[in-house]
Amino acid sequence: MLLPAAALSYCDSMSHPSAAIIGAGIAGVAAARQLADANWDVVIFEKSRGWGGRCATKRWEGQTIDHGAQFFTIRSEGFRKSLSSHCGDALRTIEAPVMTPEGHVLAGEPRYFHRDGNSRIVRDLGAGLTMHPGTPVEKIDNRTIRGRSFDAVISTAPLPQTLALAGLAPDASAYQPNLTLLLLYSSPVAAHLRDVYAISDPEGTLAWSASENHKPGRVEDGKTALIIQASESFSRAHLEDDPPVWSAALRTLAEDRWGMKADSILASHPHRWRYARVARPTPVPELPEGWIFAGDAAGESRLESAWQAGCEAARILMDG
Ligand SMILES: Cc1cc2nc3c(=O)[nH]c(=O)nc-3n(C[C@H](O)[C@H](O)[C@H](O)COP(=O)(O)OP(=O)(O)OC[C@H]3O[C@@H](n4cnc5c(N)ncnc54)[C@H](O)[C@@H]3O)c2cc1C
Structure with missing residues (x-):
């Protein structure tokens, strides 16, 4: 979801209008792609080293692990078309089920992932776009960023960070934190769980735990990679603690x-x-004139929703 900023005046340029996009997550890349396809001059600024944001993949101990978004839905035709034209045949579905701790299968729509790591979706969608990694936007003066003036700014940094950039009071409570733990073993999971992808337990401390082995090619033979996501209450309680304090507790629960x-x-x-x-x-x-926020703050935290928010932000600019 996104909300428009104050009235936009992005026709300063006589030729191609220009836009700065803050963030190379899926919302930012969706917006940038739409604008670039409509001949806008687009520059993406990303504070971290690469594409993806919370659609994060980690090359870790020889394994490829999605430690942000685990999988995604494809509900809209627009998302399907965009993925198929940019990701080719790299999309897969997770065949193994998600269960409750009591052993009931949780039915659901197909759970898609990218063969080479979910951050590749964002990288594929962004192919050919101008993106500056390792370039945090710390200050914006009247739509001027790092010495360059733009006709419009789309910020996809999470809302508290966007508000701070705009000099407004950030509202950190809009988002829940998450403590995530990756675990790698040389042994398999218990025999009765070998065909299970994940165990969902929203009321428990281990809100989500999943075996990345169900994404073929990600984990070396003979090893098991588990992704653990703590509950909201556990994550809030331990957010500022040293990781060894909370990771030991999560590890014991996951092994059990x-x-x-x-x-x-x-x-x-x-x-x-x-x-x-x-x-x-x-x-x-x-927000200041000429800025738009695009992100999940006003809606759902899902890759597809963030993609739609980015597209909608671009449409608002293109429609003038
Ligand atoms: C642990 C976890 C599990 C999840 N699981 C799922 C799932 O299974 N399925 C699903 O669909 N969704 C899932 N989600 C939600 C999904 O990942 C997000 O909704 C989506 O990735 C948000 O995309 P975005 O582009 O709006 O924001 P982000 O991905 O957060 O992108 C914002 C980008 O802005 C950059 N940035 C911030 N500030 C600045 C600055 N000042 N200058 C430059 N760059 C800046 C950040 O580095 C980041 O790359 C999960 C999220 C998490 C954290």
């Missing part, structure tokens, strides 16, 4: 749930998502 042999652990990796998902839809305050 998946029947792992504790002494077969090869590696673990904690990750703190400060703004993981929308906690409650939040109205976006009025």
Whole structure:
């Protein structure tokens, strides 16, 4: 979802209008792609090293792990078309089921992933666009960023960060944090769970735990890679703690749930998502003239929704 900023005046340029996009996550790339296809002059600024944002993939200990968005839906024809023209035949579905801790299968629509890591979706959609990695936008003066003036600015940084950039009071409670733990073992999961992709337990401390082995080619033979996402309450309670404090607790619970042999652990990796998902839809305050926020703050935290928010932001600019 997105909300428009104050009236836009992006026709300063006589030739191609220009837009700065803050963030190379899926919303930013969707917006940039639409504008570039309509001959806008588009530059993406990204503070981290590459594409993806929360659609994150980590090359870790020889494995390829999606430690942000685990999978995605394809509900709209527009999203389907865009993915098929940019990702070719690299999309797959997870065939194994998601279960409750009590062993009931949770039915759901197809769960898609990118063969080479979910961040590749964003990289594929962004192919050919101008993106500056490792380039945080820290200040915007009247739509001038790093010495260049733009006709419009689309910020896809999570809402609290966008508000801070605009000099407005950030509302950190709009998002819930998430503490994520990656675990790698040299042994398999318990026999009765080998055909299970994930266990969803929104009320428990281990809100989500999944075996990345169900994405073929991601995990070396003989190893097991688990992704653990803590509940909102556990994540909030331990957000500022040192990772060893909370990762030890999550690891014990995960080993119990998946029947792992504790002494077969090869590696673990904690990750703190400060703004993981929308906690409650939040109205976006009025932003400076010429700015648009595009992101999940006012709606759902899903890749497809973020993609739609980016497309909608681009459409608002193109429609003038
Ligand atoms: C742990 C986790 C699990 C999830 N699981 C799923 C799932 O299974 N399925 C699903 O559909 N969705 C899932 N989601 C939600 C989904 O990942 C997000 O809704 C989506 O990726 C948001 O995309 P976005 O482009 O709006 O924001 P982001 O991906 O957050 O992109 C914003 C980008 O802006 C950059 N940025 C921020 N500030 C600045 C600045 N000042 N200058 C430059 N760059 C800046 C950031 O580095 C980032 O790359 C999950 C999210 C998390 C965290």
